[in-house]
Amino acid sequence: MKKIALSVTALMTTLTLWAQKDSATNALDEVVVTATKSPKKLSETGKVLTVISHEQLERSAGKDIAQVLNEQTGIVVNGATSNPGKDKSIYMRGAKSDYTLILIDGIPLYDPSGLSSNFDIRTIPIENIERVEILKGSQSTLYGADAIAGVINIITKRKGNKEVGAFATASYGSFNTFKGNAGVNGSTKTLDYNVAYTYYDTKGISEAKDPNGTGTFDKDGYKQHGVLANLGFKVNDHWKITPFLRYNTYNGKLDAGAYTDDRDYTYKSKSLQTGVRSELTFGKSRFTLNYSYNTIKRDYLNDSGYVPPYSDQYYSGGYKGTDQFAEIVYSTELAKGLQLVSGVDYRTSNTSQSNTYIGSWGQDVSKISKDSAMQHQFNAYASLLYTGKVFHAEAGARYNNNSIYGTKWTYNFNPFVFLNKEVKIFANISSAFKTPTLYQLYAPMYGNSSLKAESAVTYEGGVQYFQPEQKFNIRGVIYKRDVNNVIAFTNRYVNQDEQHNWGVEIEPTINFTENLQLVLQYAHTKGKLNTQLNGKDSSSSTLLRVPEDTYSMALNYRASKKLFLSMNIQTFGARKDLDFSTYPSTLVNLEAYTLWSAYGEYKFNKHVKVFADFKNITNTDYVEVLGYSTQPASVQAGLTVTF
Numbered sequence: 193m194k195k196i197a198l199s200v201t202a203l204m205t206t207l208t209l210w211a212q213k214d215s216a217t218n219a220l221d222e223v224v225v226t227a228t229k230s231p232k233k234l235s236e237t238g239k240v241l242t243v244i245s246h247e248q249l250e251r252s253a254g255k256d257i258a259q260v261l262n263e264q265t266g267i268v269v270n271g272a273t274s275n276p277g278k279d280k281s282i283y284m285r286g287a288k289s290d291y292t293l294i295l296i297d298g299i300p301l302y303d304p305s306g307l308s309s310n311f312d313i314r315t316i317p318i319e320n321i322e323r324v325e326i327l328k329g330s331q332s333t334l335y336g337a338d339a340i341a342g343v344i345n346i347i348t349k350r351k352g353n354k355e356v357g358a359f360a361t362a363s364y365g366s367f368n369t370f371k372g373n374a375g376v377n378g379s380t381k382t383l384d385y386n387v388a389y390t391y392y393d394t395k396g397i398s399e400a401k402d403p404n405g406t407g408t409f410d411k412d413g414y415k416q417h418g419v420l421a422n423l424g425f426k427v428n429d430h431w432k433i434t435p436f437l438r439y440n441t442y443n444g445k446l447d448a449g450a451y452t453d454d455r456d457y458t459y460k461s462k463s464l465q466t467g468v469r470s471e472l473t474f475g476k477s478r479f480t481l482n483y484s485y486n487t488i489k490r491d492y493l494n495d496s497g498y499v500p501p502y503s504d505q506y507y508s509g510g511y512k513g514t515d516q517f518a519e520i521v522y523s524t525e526l527a528k529g530l531q532l533v534s535g536v537d538y539r540t541s542n543t544s545q546s547n548t549y550i551g552s553w554g555q556d557v558s559k560i561s562k563d564s565a566m567q568h569q570f571n572a573y574a575s576l577l578y579t580g581k582v583f584h585a586e587a588g589a590r591y592n593n594n595s596i597y598g599t600k601w602t603y604n605f606n607p608f609v610f611l612n613k614e615v616k617i618f619a620n621i622s623s624a625f626k627t628p629t630l631y632q633l634y635a636p637m638y639g640n641s642s643l644k645a646e647s648a649v650t651y652e653g654g655v656q657y658f659q660p661e662q663k664f665n666i667r668g669v670i671y672k673r674d675v676n677n678v679i680a681f682t683n684r685y686v687n688q689d690e691q692h693n694w695g696v697e698i699e700p701t702i703n704f705t706e707n708l709q710l711v712l713q714y715a716h717t718k719g720k721l722n723t724q725l726n727g728k729d730s731s732s733s734t735l736l737r738v739p740e741d742t743y744s745m746a747l748n749y750r751a752s753k754k755l756f757l758s759m760n761i762q763t764f765g766a767r768k769d770l771d772f773s774t775y776p777s778t779l780v781n782l783e784a785y786t787l788w789s790a791y792g793e794y795k796f797n798k799h800v801k802v803f804a805d806f807k808n809i810t811n812t813d814y815v816e817v818l819g820y821s822t823q824p825a826s827v828q829a830g831l832t833v834t835f
Contacts, residue, residue, distance in 0.1 A: 225298065226325040226345040228577060228586065229334050229533050230478070230523045236579060238586070238608030238618030240652060240669055240697075244324040251758065251791055253361060254805025254828030257318050261344070263744060263760065264326060265713040266697050270737050273787070273808070273823050274816050275399040276367065277414025277444040280313055285328065285671065286693045286717040286735045287341035291626060291648075293331070295345040297436070299484045300335060301465065304513030304541040309338065309629045312488075313346075315440040315463050317390040319361055319373035320420045322349045329671070330624030330650040332602040333588045336537065336571055340624040340648040340675060350422045350434070351384035352377030359388075363803075363830025366823075367411075369394035371830070375420075382426045390418040392442075400447035400454075401821045409453040414444035435468045446492075450772065450819020457494040457507075463487065467517075477524035482537075486515040496550075506550040512562075513630075515541040533588075534574040542566035543630045558636040565634040567627070568595040575604070584608050592625065596633060597644050600625050614660060620652040632685040640685045648675040666700040680723065690722040693735075707750040715742045737817065739765035739784070754796070760789045769818040785814035804829040 227237040234241065242264060252260050258280040262272040270289070271280040281289035290308035294301055301311040324346050331339040360374040375388030393416075398409035418440040425433045443460035447453055467484035492509040519537035526532050544562040549555065575588030585607040592600040602625060608618035628643040654669035671694065678689035695717040702710045719735040742765060748758040763786045770777045788810050793803040804827060811825040 224325055225347075226295070226327045226343065228575065229298070229521060229535075230531070235610060235613070235616070236584065238584060238606045238616065239620065240328040240654065240667075240671075242326040242328075244326070246323050249318060249321055249323065251756070251793065251803075252318060252805070253803050253830060253832065254363060254365065254791070254807075255318065257313050257316055257321065257324075257346070259807075260318065260324075261313075261326075263746075263762065265699050265744075266328065266695070266715040266717070266742075267326070268738055268742070268764070270817055272816075274820050275396050275412055275414075275823075276369065276394045277314075277396055277412060277442075278399055278820065281310070281737075282313070282344070283738050284341040285673065285695055285715075286719045286738045287673065287675075288691075290338065290629075291340035291675075293335055293337075293339040293343045295335070295343055296438075296465070297347055297469070298345060299467070299469075299482050299517060299519075300338075300343075300539075301484070301486055302338070302513075302515050302541065303488050304515050304630055305488055305490065305511035305543045305545060306513070307629060307631050309627075312461070312463070314416070314442065315418065315438075315461075316346055317373060317392070317416075317418050317420075319371075319390055320348055320388050320418070321346055323347045328669075329620055329652050330602075330604075330622040330648050330673070332592075332624035333573055333590045333604040333622065334533075334575060336539075336590065336592065337569065337625060337627045337645075340626055340646070340650075341673070348420060348422060348436075348438075349377070349386045349388070350424060351379040351386055354378060355380055357834065359832070359834045361830060361832045363828050365805075365828030366826035367394050367396055369828060371828070379424075384424040386420070386422045388420045390416070390420075392416040392418075396444075397821050397823065398447065398453065399445070399820060400450065400452050401815075401819055402453070403451045409447075410445075410455050412445035412447060414442065416440065416442035430473050431471070433468060433470045435466075437464075437466045439464050446494075448494075450817075452819075454494065455498040457492075459490065459492045461488070461490045463489075477522070480519075480521040480523075482517070482519040482521070484515075484517045486517075488513050505552070507548065509545075509547045511543070511545050513541065513543040514562075515539065529579045531577040531579070532574065533577065534572075536570070536572045538571075539569045540566070541630065543634075545631070560631070560634050560636070565630045566595075567630065567633070569593065569627070582609050582611065584610065594627060594645070596628065596641065600645055600647070614658050616656040616658075618652075618654055618656075620650070622650050624648045624650070628679060628685070632679060635685075638681070638684045643679060643685060644677050644687050646675060646677050646679060646687075648673055663703050664701070666698070668699075669697045671695055671697075678721075688723060691719065692722070693717065693719045709748050711746045711748075713742075713744045716740060735768070737767055737769055737782075739767045741765035754794055756793050758791045760791075762787050762789075769815075771818060780818060782815050782818065785812055786810075787812060787814075799833060799835050801832050802830070803832065 223231050227239045227241050258269045258272040262269040266285050268283045271278040282292045284292045294311040302309045328342040356378045358376050362372045370393050372391045377386040396413045399412040402409045421437045441462045446457040465486045470481040472479040490511045494507040496506050517539045521535040523533045542562040543565045545560040547558045570593045573590035577586045587605045589603045602623040604622035606620045610616050626646040650673045652671045656667040658665045673693045675691040677687040680689045698714045700712045721732045744762040746760045765784045767782045768779050771780045790806045795801040807826045816822050
């Protein structure tokens with residue numbers, strides 16, 4: 193019965209996805225920048241790239257970026273439907289959460305103070321995002337460290353369509369959640385700008401799940417302030433300078449762990465990213481200079497007012513990280529149909545950390561100093577792109593030199609054919625690496641300065657069909673990824689594991705009419721982990737928190753020029769998670785679940801619209817992360833004004 197239910201859900205999901213006319217698989221002539229680090233039409237790249245368009249994001253005003261990413265094929269974001277303030281972990285194609293690189297406006301961002309260095313996507317309000325480009329497969333040749341599973345390029349809003357404009361969005365919903373965004377934007381012949389302020393406040397739900405349903409677990413709220421400023425100065429017809437600044441601060445409450453409430457465990461975070469992008473063009477050649485400065489500070493406090501069983505009586509932790517990135521990219525047309533993209537970049541990062549624990553066993557203090565916990569990387573890369581009438585190809589390589597582990601090389605080769613502007617057949621072989629984090633290298637007792645970089649090779653093949661009248665298109669992909677020198681934790685961090693994944697992704701889209709579209713998605717993911725235990729090889733076919741099968745269906749319907757409606761159904765198959773209430777921890781099964789959501793908006797005129805976003809309409813009781821709560825049926829409704 194479960195298989196039948198899943199199949200029915202998959203069919204329904206396919207019908208829904210047909211209804212999303214602005215789906216990435218539709219836009220054959222859409223220009224993207226992430227696939228090759230230069231503007232290219234989707235028809236001119238054989239890489240597996242998905243675009244979340246501006247229009248789709250406009251229809252996601254009741255969501256956050258984690259929930260939007262969680263709707264994409266082959267991506268599971270743990271925490272997306274848990275307590276709103278809970279941390280979000282991105283699993284792309286079954287890979288570990290630290291194998292996906294986050295870019296903002298093409299610049300890679302990291303959290304040097306984190307255990308896995310993942311950038312916190314909670315700091316990026318969806319209202320400030322213009323579009324998102326998701327590039328799957330190992331992508332270190334163009335983007336360097338951490339792009340083992342792929343990259344997610346979040347492109348922020350940069351300008352308005354008149355000299356002076358203003359905008360505002362306000363919404364209120366379940367869990368006493370208020371979201372507000374307001375700002376000004378505009379453009380002239382020499383200047384464009386977008387400045388916005390975002391406020392987010394929710395009382396939330398209990399982060400830990402109450403196993404006995406006592407109703408005594410308190411709510412763990414979350415509050416966020418954010419500022420975005422993008423400027424663009426056109427010096428002349430050939431030179432443009434675009435400085436940027438993003439500042440974000442948030443605070444919230446935590447629980448002590450799975451199934452364990454805590455009433456006075458709090459955290460706060462501040463982050464700042466600033467820098468500049470400069471573009472200089474000469475005929476068919478372009479120089480791009482990127483520089484970014486990124487600093488993050490996080491503090492945790494759990495005082496002794498309330499002490500859950502088996503927990504510390506007191507804990508205080510402070511984490512600070514700084515990362516600087518500089519890059520020069522040069523692209524030019526060497527001959528007709530032959531383009532070169534090359535560049536050099538330099539990255540330096542450091543962290544300082546301090547933790548104090550007090551328990552029944554006594555007191556412990558651990559520190560990491562930024563004077564020792566630092567690393568530097570230098571990279572040089574080049575990629576050749578050939579565009580013919582039928583046959584196309586891209587090939588490239590990157591040289592990486594790291595102050596900790598030395599030299600690393602990566603490569604990619606992507607041939608594809610495009611037949612009659614209808615059928616694209618493509619193949620990819622690419623490699624990638626992930627640097628050890630500063631915590632893994634320098635943590636007291638657990639750190640290991642001899643760690644090597646994790647390395648991966650991904651193989652992809654697929655076909656994409658575009659019906660000439662855009663009524664139907666479909667993409668099917670099969671992939672395999674092998675990762676070596678996987679870092680694991682024993683009594684310290686060591687390179688000891690190998691991870692092997694393979695999977696299938698199928699994405700059909702049907703446009704029944706100009707106003708009715710159905711988009712379907714199916715992803716199947718398998719994984720295997722080989723490890724060394726007591727000198728013997730051991731293997732496990734378990735992907736933690738990642739379902740083998742996911743299905744979704746989105747149906748979008750424009751009932752009139754003013755009214756738009758959509759429905760989405762997602763099914764997440766059975767998964768496994770670790771239960772740490774036992775020692776050693778044990779694997780437990782998590783049941784499959786299906787979530788229904790719906791969205792509607794009504795435009796009174798070109799300046800004013802109202803919207804409502806409904807999640808988990810059937811009030812399904814499900815588990816996303818073992819021991820943590822998930823959101824029941826909820827709604828967020830609001831108003832958007834532009835002038």
